[in-house]
Amino acid sequence: xxxxxxxxxxxxxxxxxxxxxxxxxxxxxxxxxxxxxxxxxxxxxxxxxxxxxxxxxxxxxxxxxxxxxxxxxxxxxxxxxxxxxxxxxxxxxxxxxxxxxxxxxxxxxxxxxxxxxxxxxxxxxxxxxxxxxxxxxxxxxxxxxxxxxxxxxxxxxxxxxxxxxxxxxxxxxxxxxxxxxxxxxxxxxxxxxxxxxxxxxxxxxxxxxxxxxxxxxxxxxxxxxxxxxxxxxxxxxxxxxxxxxxxxxxxxxxxxxxxxxxxxxxxxxxxxxxxxxxxxxxxxxxxxxxxxxxxxxxxxxxxxxxxxxxxxxxxxxxxxxxxxxxxxxxxxxxx
Amino acid sequence: xxxxxxxxxxxxxxxxxxxxxxxxxxxxxxxxxxxxxxxxxxxxxxxxxxxxxxxxxxxxxxxxxxxxxxxxxxxxxxxxxxxxxxxxxxxxxxxxxxxxxxxxxxxxxxxxxxxxxxxxxxxxxxxxxxxxxxxxxxxxxxxxxxxxxxxxxxxxxxxxxxxxxxxxxxxxxxxxxxxxxxxxxxxxxxxxxxxxxxxxxxxxxxxxxxxxxxxxxxxxxxxxxxxxxxxxxxxxxxxxxxxxxxxxxxxxxxxxxxxxxxxxxxxxxxxxxxxxxxxxxxxxxxxxxxxxxxxxxxxxxxxxxxxxxxxxxxxxxxxxxxxxxxxxxxxxxxxxxxxxxxxxxxxxxxxxxxxxxxxxxxxxxxxxxxxxxxxxxxxxxxxxxxxxxxxxxxxxxxxxxxxxxxxxxxxxxxxxxxxxxxxxxxxxxxxxxxxxxxxxxxxxxxxxxxxxxxxxxxxxxxxxxxxxxxxxxxxxxxxxxxxxxxxxxxxxxxxxxxxxxxxxxxxxxxxxxxxxxxxxxxxxxxxxxxxxxxxxxxxxxxxxxxxxxxxxxxxxxxxxxxxxxxx
Numbered sequence: 001x002x003x004x005x006x007x008x009x010x011x012x013x014x015x016x017x018x019x020x021x022x023x024x025x026x027x028x029x030x031x032x033x034x035x036x037x038x039x040x041x042x043x044x045x046x047x048x049x050x051x052x053x054x055x056x057x058x059x060x061x062x063x064x065x066x067x068x069x070x071x072x073x074x075x076x077x078x079x080x081x082x083x084x085x086x087x088x089x090x091x092x093x094x095x096x097x098x099x100x101x102x103x104x105x106x107x108x109x110x111x112x113x114x115x116x117x118x119x120x121x122x123x124x125x126x127x128x129x130x131x132x133x134x135x136x137x138x139x140x141x142x143x144x145x146x147x148x149x150x151x152x153x154x155x156x157x158x159x160x161x162x163x164x165x166x167x168x169x170x171x172x173x174x175x176x177x178x179x180x181x182x183x184x185x186x187x188x189x190x191x192x193x194x195x196x197x198x199x200x201x202x203x204x205x206x207x208x209x210x211x212x213x214x215x216x217x218x219x220x221x222x223x224x225x226x227x228x229x230x231x232x233x234x235x236x237x238x239x240x241x242x243x244x245x246x247x248x249x250x251x252x253x254x255x256x257x258x259x260x261x262x263x264x265x266x267x268x269x270x271x272x273x274x275x276x277x278x279x280x281x282x283x284x285x286x287x288x289x290x291x292x293x294x295x296x297x298x299x300x301x302x303x304x305x306x307x308x309x310x311x312x313x314x315x316x317x318x319x320x321x322x323x324x325x326x327x328x329x330x331x332x333x334x335x
Numbered sequence: 336x337x338x339x340x341x342x343x344x345x346x347x348x349x350x351x352x353x354x355x356x357x358x359x360x361x362x363x364x365x366x367x368x369x370x371x372x373x374x375x376x377x378x379x380x381x382x383x384x385x386x387x388x389x390x391x392x393x394x395x396x397x398x399x400x401x402x403x404x405x406x407x408x409x410x411x412x413x414x415x416x417x418x419x420x421x422x423x424x425x426x427x428x429x430x431x432x433x434x435x436x437x438x439x440x441x442x443x444x445x446x447x448x449x450x451x452x453x454x455x456x457x458x459x460x461x462x463x464x465x466x467x468x469x470x471x472x473x474x475x476x477x478x479x480x481x482x483x484x485x486x487x488x489x490x491x492x493x494x495x496x497x498x499x500x501x502x503x504x505x506x507x508x509x510x511x512x513x514x515x516x517x518x519x520x521x522x523x524x525x526x527x528x529x530x531x532x533x534x535x536x537x538x539x540x541x542x543x544x545x546x547x548x549x550x551x552x553x554x555x556x557x558x559x560x561x562x563x564x565x566x567x568x569x570x571x572x573x574x575x576x577x578x579x580x581x582x583x584x585x586x587x588x589x590x591x592x593x594x595x596x597x598x599x600x601x602x603x604x605x606x607x608x609x610x611x612x613x614x615x616x617x618x619x620x621x622x623x624x625x626x627x628x629x630x631x632x633x634x635x636x637x638x639x640x641x642x643x644x645x646x647x648x649x650x651x652x653x654x655x656x657x658x659x660x661x662x663x664x665x666x667x668x669x670x671x672x673x674x675x676x677x678x679x680x681x682x683x684x685x686x687x688x689x690x691x692x693x694x695x696x697x698x699x700x701x702x703x704x705x706x707x708x709x710x711x712x713x714x715x716x717x718x719x720x721x722x723x724x725x726x727x728x729x730x731x732x733x734x735x736x737x738x739x740x741x742x743x744x745x746x747x748x749x750x751x752x753x754x755x756x757x758x759x760x761x762x763x764x765x766x767x768x769x770x771x772x773x774x775x776x777x778x779x780x781x782x783x784x785x786x787x788x789x790x791x792x793x794x795x796x797x798x799x800x801x802x803x804x805x806x807x808x809x810x811x812x813x814x815x816x817x818x819x820x821x822x823x824x825x826x827x828x829x830x831x832x833x834x835x836x837x838x839x840x841x842x843x844x845x846x847x848x849x850x851x852x853x854x855x856x857x858x859x860x861x862x863x864x865x866x867x868x869x870x871x872x873x874x875x876x877x878x879x880x881x882x883x884x885x886x887x888x889x890x891x892x893x894x895x896x897x898x899x900x901x902x
Contacts, residue, residue, distance in 0.1 A: 031764065031766065031767040031770065031772065031775050031777070032764065032766035032767055032770050032772075033766065033769075033770030033771055033772050035770070035771065036765060036766040036767075036768075036769045036770040036771075037383040038381075038383060038465060039383075039384060039792075039794065040769070040791045040792075040820070041468075041791075041792065041793065041794035041800075041801070042465060042468065043468060043820070044771070044815075044818035044819060044820070045818075046464075046465065046467045046468060047771065047818075048818070049460060049463050049464070049467065050463040050464075050465060051463075052461075052463065053461065053462060053463020053518070053520070053521065054463065054521070093522065094522075096521060096522070096524075097543070099374050099544070100374035100375050100543045100544060101374075101375055101380055101521040101522075101524065101527055102375075102524050102527075102528065102543045103524060106524070106543070107543045107544070110542045110543060110545065111545075169576075169579070173583075173584050174579065174583045174584055174606075177584065180584070180586050181576065181579060181580055181584055181586060182368060182569055182572070182576070182580050182586055182587070184546075184569070185542060185545055185546055186540065186542070186546050186548060186567070279571075280571060280572055280573070281572060281573075281576065282572070283368075283569060283570075283571040283572045283576070284571075285372065285542075285544065285545040285546075285570070285571045289544075289571055290544065293372070293544055293571075296766065297766075298766055298770070
């Protein structure tokens with residue numbers, strides 16, 4: 001098991017390096033210029049100087065090697081310095097965003113809390129709604145509840161968040177006036193009233209995303225339950241005279257959870273990735289909004305770094321899932 | 336610039352500021368929302384208008400430009416002119432006097448040295464200063480004494496009000512930015528995000544591309560202002576969402592750039608919580624005609640260059656016909672509502688500079704058809720498309736991806752099709768179109784199409800620089816790596832001569848007359864540019880926010896010191 005994990009980790013290094021190169025080349029080849037937002041009144045020679053000041057006129061491999069150095073050496077060194085008061089990164093140029101000239105990792109640090117809070121809560125809410133719906137829908141297959149659950153899932157699947165989000169805004173913010181439409185990232189929860197304020201401003205984005213998340217997971221849960229309901233061990237359990245409650249919630253549910261847990265776990269990296277549309281719609285301004293903003297502004301260092309971090313997260317969570325299988329299911333052996 | 340008008344403007348601002356101003360910070364929090372979030376608070380390193388507008392609450396120039404396009408003092412005691420001796424008789428220098436006792440928000444005194452430093456900061460070639468044009472032609476900036484700044488130009492400068500005038504050219508604090516010159520400019524994150532200023536507000540918190548929090552500057556020169564104790568600028572989302580937050584839910588007091596469809600404008604105004612305000616500057620949505628042949632059959636490097644005149648559009652009759660077929664009033668109705676008006680001018684304002692050219696406003700389809708017949712374009716094979724010498728009257732019409740522009744394309748295509756012109760439409764990602772990448776075939780400079788539509792404006796009420804763009808030498812070509820602002824490759828020695836004349840003229844009335852003539856030369860006389868819509872910036876403010884005077888010539892928040900809460 002340990003050898004397997006180590007081997008996988010070692011393979012991950014060249015994989016990630018290759019991924020970083022591919023992302024860098026893709027982003028670099030994509031059309032667009034970091035200066036496309038500046039007014040047309042700025043003349044060409046001034047634009048040229050601005051490009052030079054950004055370093056964007058350097059050959060692509062020079063910039064790639066510089067990025068590697070900043071990402072793998074300067075930034076960790078800087079972090080180390082700020083923790084232990086050392087001076088490894090003294091005089092080193094941090095990885096700066098072209099659009100805002102701020103260090104990329106500072107921006108990520110500012111953005112991560114609201115992404116984790118809002119997207120994470122939405123994911124949790126989604127899971128909490130989805131599991132009971134999936135379980136009961138399967139138990140009472142083709143009942144009115146199941147039909148309703150299917151309808152709910154279909155709506156969640158097929159209605160895009162920009163539509164459902166806007167609908168929620170119009171109903172709950174414009175007509176009823178219950179919730180704000182813009183998320184205040186500067187709100188600090190210090191007492192009961194700010195906590196309520198935080199709940200109010202999270203309500204709409206969490207509802208929007210929770211609906212979409214719940215739809216997918218409830219379908220997984222339902223089909224996994226249905227697979228298990230017809231198993232011999234279920235009949236055995238019933239034959240032994242167990243209550244329906246014990247049969248469904250102990251025997252069937254636990255066995256059905258294995259694929260669902262995998263789906264849920266593999267969805268976790270997407271929490272870090274944020275939700276581009278929902279974040280933009282409600283002004284949550286998390287990682288997703290940062291990514292799309294950087295793409296629109298051709299902010300190469302920002303796009304490259306975010307895309308690479310997502311790649312790392314996906315590789316790592318896949319590895320974690322693989323290792324977990326070994327623990328959960330003794331039949332799976334890697335050695 | 337007449338002193339009298341300037342003073343009048345300043346006086347107006349005072350009259351409009353109501354007596355309700357009791358004391359600084361009495362009105363609580365001012366909440367603003369921008370669809371594009373603020374990236375940086377230093378306008379010299381900014382890549383967009385959003386940053387400049389936000390920073391105008393914090394850092395200030397010597398003089399601002401008011402809503403009428405006239406200069407009003409900020410840090411200076413008066414506007415230097417030839418009459419008061421502030422501008423030298425030979426127009427090679429201008430001397431500004433700072434108000435006495437000015438303080439930075441950190442409590443240190445502000446002196447002429449700060450201005451000298453700011454000029455050096457922006458003029459450093461390694462710094463990549465975005466506002467370098469403001470300091471073009473500046474030979475030196477000296478501090479004659481702590482409150483006197485003398486700017487010397489390399490030659491006579493008829494319009495000396497560029498450096499330190501308007502929100503694009505504010506004064507930075509030397510102490511804060513001393514270590515941030517040249518290549519180090521972008522690395523000073525804290526200074527760039529939280530500049531110390533002399534304006535009504537100071538930055539207390541900055542989340543990149545998200546939120547700026549500000550509070551009233553305790554050292555602001557007017558002890559009674561600003562009326563608001565704190566301010567917050569929340570960014571992100573879209574124009575619709577920003578407008579809604581002011582007009583329908585009332586969460587915010589002011590939303591910048593709420594360009595939304597006319598029907599949404601009406602619906603949101605009906606909620607009665609706020610109002611839309613429009614600032615008409617010089618922004619004109621236009622169709623530019625390519626005077627050179629963009630045919631893909633030509634070898635690369637010769638396409639869209641002066642070597643090959645355009646086979647169809649070189650004929651002024653065709654260009655005029657295309658313009659006559661367009662109903663500009665419908666375009667405004669469909670695309671902009673209150674935020675636009677039909678125009679035939681490249682320079683639509685200020686009023687004193689705008690030509691009285693309105694000949695294009697009324698659509699004239701029969702006239703357009705007659706012109707094409709006259710030019711020899713007839714539909715000889717009855718396929719609905721005119722032709723001449725076996726060549727079809729077919730044009731490629733490009734613009735950026737943008738819902739309003741696509742609506743315009745569809746409407747104009749209909750009109751032109753009715754005229755017997757075959758139109759192919761193309762929409763390009765704005766990042767590519769405006770990106771200026773010499774390697775891309777889709778930039779607006781390369782202009783590998785017959786006509787293209789976009790909007791452009793002059794960043795100064797005085798349009799000299801803007802009009803000089805249409806000189807022959809500014810045509811993009813392979814020789815200048817496709818950089819240049821004369822997209823049409825318009826080339827008329829008489830125009831160039833007039834631009835040179837404008838550069839030497841100091842008398843305001845003559846300058847205005849020359850500008851109108853230049854405007855007419857590219858529009859109604861040659862139909863090189865077909866102006867469509869004079870676009871304003873549409874913003875929204877809550878009915879509880881008072882003192883807003885929308886301004887197209889400077890930052891929209893130019894008078895945020897005077898804003899107050901309507902009680």
